[in-house]
Amino acid sequence: MxxxxxxxxxxxxxxxxxxxxxxxxxxxxxxxNIHQWYxxxxxxxxxxxxxxxxxxxxxxxxxxxGITPRDLDAIAYTRGPGLLGALLIGAGxxxxxxxxxxxxxxxxxxxxxxxxxxxxxxxxxxxxxxxLTVSGGHTQIVKVLNPIDMVxxxxxxxxxAGEAFDKAAKLLQLTYPGGPIIDQLAKRGNPHAFTFGExxxxxxxxxxxxxKTSILYFLKKEAKDNxxxxxxxLHDLAASIQHTLTGMLMEKLEKAALQEKIRKIAxxxxxxxxxxxxxxxxxxxxxxxxxxxxxxxPYCTDNAAMVxxxxxxxxxxxxxxxxxxxxxxxxxx
Ligand code: KG4
Ligand code: ZN
Numbered sequence: 190m191x192x193x194x195x196x197x198x199x200x201x202x203x204x205x206x207x208x209x210x211x212x213x214x215x216x217x218x219x220x221x222n223i224h225q226w227y228x229x230x231x232x233x234x235x236x237x238x239x240x241x242x243x244x245x246x247x248x249x250x251x252x253x254x255g256i257t258p259r260d261l262d263a264i265a266y267t268r269g270p271g272l273l274g275a276l277l278i279g280a281g282x283x284x285x286x287x288x289x290x291x292x293x294x295x296x297x298x299x300x301x302x303x304x305x306x307x308x309x310x311x312x313x314x315x316x317x318x319x320x321l322t323v324s325g326g327h328t329q330i331v332k333v334l335n336p337i338d339m340v341x342x343x344x345x346x347x348x349x350a351g352e353a354f355d356k357a358a359k360l361l362q363l364t365y366p367g368g369p370i371i372d373q374l375a376k377r378g379n380p381h382a383f384t385f386g387e388x389x390x391x392x393x394x395x396x397x398x399x400x401k402t403s404i405l406y407f408l409k410k411e412a413k414d415n416x417x418x419x420x421x422x423l424h425d426l427a428a429s430i431q432h433t434l435t436g437m438l439m440e441k442l443e444k445a446a447l448q449e450k451i452r453k454i455a456x457x458x459x460x461x462x463x464x465x466x467x468x469x470x471x472x473x474x475x476x477x478x479x480x481x482x483x484x485x486x487p488y489c490t491d492n493a494a495m496v497x498x499x500x501x502x503x504x505x506x507x508x509x510x511x512x513x514x515x516x517x518x519x520x521x522x
Contacts, residue, residue, distance in 0.1 A: 195266070203218060204217065205246045215254055261290060262504070266282075270326065295510060304455070306492070318454065323460035327349050328395050343441055345395040355368055371430060382425035387399070394441075
């Protein structure tokens with residue numbers, strides 16, 4: 190039986206979780222609201238907040254699980270990708286604690302951890318399956334061969350899907366992060382009210398930067414005739430933007446499923462919390478006979494439970510790190 194502490198500090202959540210023998214016991218995080226004031230994550234403020242939060246958050250999960258640091262068998266932490274200053278706090282803390290306790294450290298890839306969030310609760314997919322990982326910094330279709338080996342089949346060439354949601358929200362004068370607000374507003378809007386120019390990339394790749402420009406020009410044109418256009422059409426705009434973005438995401442996922450002849454289809458990452466995308470996956474699943482997998486909401490956006498479960502799989506495979514490993518803001522997959 191292995192007891193693993195997982196630590197996540199890649200962006201603006203300071204999070205820790207305990208996993209015992211592949212079962213996540215708890216998952217605690219300190220959210221940094223300060224970034225809302227700036228309309229995006231300010232790296233320096235994020236790393237200062239991580240420094241302040243990491244000890245109380247780790248202390249809490251240990252006490253909550255009824256264990257002491259001496260009970261830990263390994264410490265898993267997010268090595269990358271992410272903000273360098275933010276990663277440094279988690280990595281430094283994990284290494285110091287592991288070295289004091291004389292236990293192995295496990296460097297985790299944040300994007301693989303998003304995929305492995307599918308193994309925290311039932312139903313869990315069997316291998317191989319396809320996963321569309323959609324976050325604030327990445328968008329990729331991944332063929333998951335086992336908990337360690339994953340192959341990227343397609344990815345965005347510019348903005349990530351979450352970034353597209355956030356940038357569109359900014360154009361609608363909503364606060365950061367705008368993705369969840371668009372989701373809420375879209376529930377009372379008409380998804381077919383407006384259409385925006387989509388960029389279609391070859392193969393299984395994505396491009397989301399054009400859609401932002403298309404929304405910008407559309408809003409500018411409408412504002413000329415009616416300065417209150419956004420306010421008066423907010424729900425329809427949100428629903429139409431969400432419909433366009435989720436449609437673009439799904440189109441390539443369908444193509445990948447056909448190409449790979451795989452019917453176990455998952456989504457993961459912050460944007461997998463989007464109700465439009467979740468519903469669309471269920472709809473496509475019944476249409477194509479897919480078995481759909483979606484992490485429970487708390488495990489879609491950044492969390493430490495996914496780092497702890499990734500740590501569990503890497504512990505079993507004996508994929509340990511070294512104290513000399515430095516954080517990797519652009520960690521290769
Ligand atoms: O995975 P995540 O928490 O952090 C990164 O690794 O980037 O993803 C954050 C992204 C943000 O862009 C946020 O707006 C988006 O996920 N997001 C959503 C929803 N919840 C979070 N986008 C659309 N609808 C949501 N409900
Ligand atoms: Zn993430």
